[in-house]
Amino acid sequence: MSATSTGPTGWKRALGLVPFAAFFFLPLYAMADFSTRTIQGLGRTLNGWRNLIADPQIYAAILTSLGLAALTVTLMLMLLVPTMIWVRLRAPWATRIIEFLCLLPLTIPALVIVVGMRDVYLWVVWIFGESALTLSFVYTILVLPYAYRAIDGALSSIDVKTLSEAARSLGAGWGTTIARIVVPNIWSGILSAAFISIAVVLGEYTIASLAGYQNLQVVIVTIGKADGMTAVAASLATLLFGFVLLLTLSVLTRGRSQTLTPEPLDGSHS
Amino acid sequence: MNQRNGVSVELTNLTRVYGTMKALDGMTLHMEPGEMVALLGPSGCGKTTALRILAGLDEPTSGSVSVDGQDLTQVPANKRDMGMVFQAYSLFPHLTVRDNVAFGLKLRGVDTAARRARADDMLDLVGLAVHADKFAHQLSGGQQQRVALARALAIEPSVLLLDEPLSALDAKVRVQLRDEIRRVQTEVGTTTLFVTHDQEEALAVADRVGVMSQGKLEQLASPEVLYAEPATPFVAEFVGLNNRVPTTVNDGVAMVFGVPLAALPGSNAQGVAMVRPETVQVIADSAGAARIASVAFLGPISRVHVTQPDGSIVIAQLASSLARQFRAGDAVRLGVDSAPVLVV
Numbered sequence: 001m002s003a004t005s006t007g008p009t010g011w012k013r014a015l016g017l018v019p020f021a022a023f024f025f026l027p028l029y030a031m032a033d034f035s036t037r038t039i040q041g042l043g044r045t046l047n048g049w050r051n052l053i054a055d056p057q058i059y060a061a062i063l064t065s066l067g068l069a070a071l072t073v074t075l076m077l078m079l080l081v082p083t084m085i086w087v088r089l090r091a092p093w094a095t096r097i098i099e100f101l102c103l104l105p106l107t108i109p110a111l112v113i114v115v116g117m118r119d120v121y122l123w124v125v126w127i128f129g130e131s132a133l134t135l136s137f138v139y140t141i142l143v144l145p146y147a148y149r150a151i152d153g154a155l156s157s158i159d160v161k162t163l164s165e166a167a168r169s170l171g172a173g174w175g176t177t178i179a180r181i182v183v184p185n186i187w188s189g190i191l192s193a194a195f196i197s198i199a200v201v202l203g204e205y206t207i208a209s210l211a212g213y214q215n216l217q218v219v220i221v222t223i224g225k226a227d228g229m230t231a232v233a234a235s236l237a238t239l240l241f242g243f244v245l246l247l248t249l250s251v252l253t254r255g256r257s258q259t260l261t262p263e264p265l266d267g268s269h270s
Numbered sequence: 271m272n273q274r275n276g277v278s279v280e281l282t283n284l285t286r287v288y289g290t291m292k293a294l295d296g297m298t299l300h301m302e303p304g305e306m307v308a309l310l311g312p313s314g315c316g317k318t319t320a321l322r323i324l325a326g327l328d329e330p331t332s333g334s335v336s337v338d339g340q341d342l343t344q345v346p347a348n349k350r351d352m353g354m355v356f357q358a359y360s361l362f363p364h365l366t367v368r369d370n371v372a373f374g375l376k377l378r379g380v381d382t383a384a385r386r387a388r389a390d391d392m393l394d395l396v397g398l399a400v401h402a403d404k405f406a407h408q409l410s411g412g413q414q415q416r417v418a419l420a421r422a423l424a425i426e427p428s429v430l431l432l433d434e435p436l437s438a439l440d441a442k443v444r445v446q447l448r449d450e451i452r453r454v455q456t457e458v459g460t461t462t463l464f465v466t467h468d469q470e471e472a473l474a475v476a477d478r479v480g481v482m483s484q485g486k487l488e489q490l491a492s493p494e495v496l497y498a499e500p501a502t503p504f505v506a507e508f509v510g511l512n513n514r515v516p517t518t519v520n521d522g523v524a525m526v527f528g529v530p531l532a533a534l535p536g537s538n539a540q541g542v543a544m545v546r547p548e549t550v551q552v553i554a555d556s557a558g559a560a561r562i563a564s565v566a567f568l569g570p571i572s573r574v575h576v577t578q579p580d581g582s583i584v585i586a587q588l589a590s591s592l593a594r595q596f597r598a599g600d601a602v603r604l605g606v607d608s609a610p611v612l613v614v
Binding site: 158159162163165166167168169170171172173176181184185187 | 349353354360361373374421
């Protein structure tokens with residue numbers, strides 16, 4: 001056992017973390033407590049949690065939100081990854097423009113986005129039908145700032161140009177170069193972008209509500225007016241799912257960074 | 271390992287313009303099969319641009335690239351069958367050393383067993399077989415460049431391109447790897463273009479050296495000829511050390527330190543003769559008009575700085591055993607070996 005883990009510094013650090021842990025976990029505990037109460041306040045019940053699957057409205061909303069998350073991540077990756085790689089390789093002059101465009105959604109209120117997108121969505125609905133899943137188009141724009149930062153960070157950590165040229169000189173076409181060389185080396189950034197996008201989509205309420213679609217957050221608010229336990233159970237489930245995603249991301253990216261991080265060696269060690 | 275006969279390479283009248291800057295200005299270069307040519311020149315002279323155009327990583331504004339008579343000017347990089355080692359470390363970080371070397375073979379559909387055997391052969395060739403299962407970050411810079419060389423050679427390229435592969439390494443490793451590159455190239459017989467700004471590197475490894483300046487090939491010759499018979503003032507000044515001794519040329523003969531020397535073609539009628547320090551003789555003579563200014567000991571050789579009556583300094587490179595007799599202030603006279611000089 002190391003001295004660090006048993007020394008006073010370790011204990012002080014652990015004690016210092018207690019208020020923060022309480023700040024985060026007490027509300028979660030309260031949610032768990034509330035979601036398992038009976039209406040009369042006597043005893044415990046898992047009805048609220050069972051309703052997540054048993055209640056067709058909630059179940060449909062969960063499926064809609066998960067579908068939206070999957071579609072949003074797919075669209076975002078298809079749009080952003082090739083564009084950012086291409087800009088790095090062939091159009092570095094466009095870097096600032098792409099960065100500006102990607103960060104723009106942060107500065108525009110959701111209400112303005114909904115109003116601004118109304119005319120565009122007339123076409124979207126005409127082409128794809130009136131489905132809540134069409135929200136994935138506007139969500140793709142909404143997650144761009146977070147996804148851009150994650151992927152940009154990963155691309156900055158490798159020499160994309162040299163690696164691509166090396167792959168091409170060995171006989172790889174552009175598709176192979178991107179799929180087999182660039183993407184595996186920015187995988188942690190892609191995972192970050194995907195998971196953060198999922199978290200954003202699962203927590204999105206304003207746009208769906210204003211646009212009149214029933215995603216999980218909208219249904220939680222609606223149900224909360226009549227059945228608080230089920231609404232809180234759904235909220236807690238969403239939060240826990242987000243935590244699991246972020247923990248998974250942390251574990252996966254730590255594993256990869258241990259593989260990819262160079263040791264500080266110079267040319268003299270051959 | 272399979273020996274492969276080299277191919278001939280022809281760069282014809284290559285021009286590359288970036289905006290208003292001409293990186294290449296009508297460069298023409300012919301490489302013989304199996305030959306190693308080094309392109310040497312200062313930063314921005316166009317040597318890397320020429321190599322990248324040959325690799326297909328850049329496009330010429332005009333001119334053509336052909337290999338064994340086949341025009342490759344419009345052929346993309348991945349179809350050119352050329353191996354390349356880059357200045358920056360270029361091993362794929364997510365692959366092991368063996369997988370890096372086998373990458374090009376995998377793209378060519380070589381089966382797993384043959385791929386592995388070939389990769390191990392190549393790693394053996396560069397002395398890194400024991401590191402086959404490591405990742406790039408577990409290797410030193412010199413080892414990474416050797417793996418990059420093995421990876422480039424594994425696909426049995428028609429042409430090997432080396433873009434300043436040693437410039438990121440320290441001096442000792444650079445010399446070791448330089449010699450290793452030459453050994454491997456001689457062994458596999460691949461036609462090789464080696465770009466460098468280090469003249470010692472170029473002179474040491476190449477069959478012929480091309481000196482470039484402002485997008486043009488000033489001279490392409492064997493290291494010996496390039497050093498002894500520079501074709502242009504730029505080559506004379508860029509390659510090696512020179513003394514600039516004022517002289518005039520009469521009937522193809524230039525007088526240097528009172529010694530008649532043949533003037534090389536391209537010499538001016540009047541100007542300065544470019545005299546190599548190792549051709550300068552320093553003779554102890556109490557009646558001599560020149561004086562020893564200083565003697566710099568460099569191990570087996572010494573550089574003797576001599577002040578002439580007009581105040582100009584001439585540098586002579588002598589064996590240290592000869593230079594030992596001189597002290598600052600000694601009276602001497604200068605002579606020169608009977609070798610042709612360029613007067614510029």
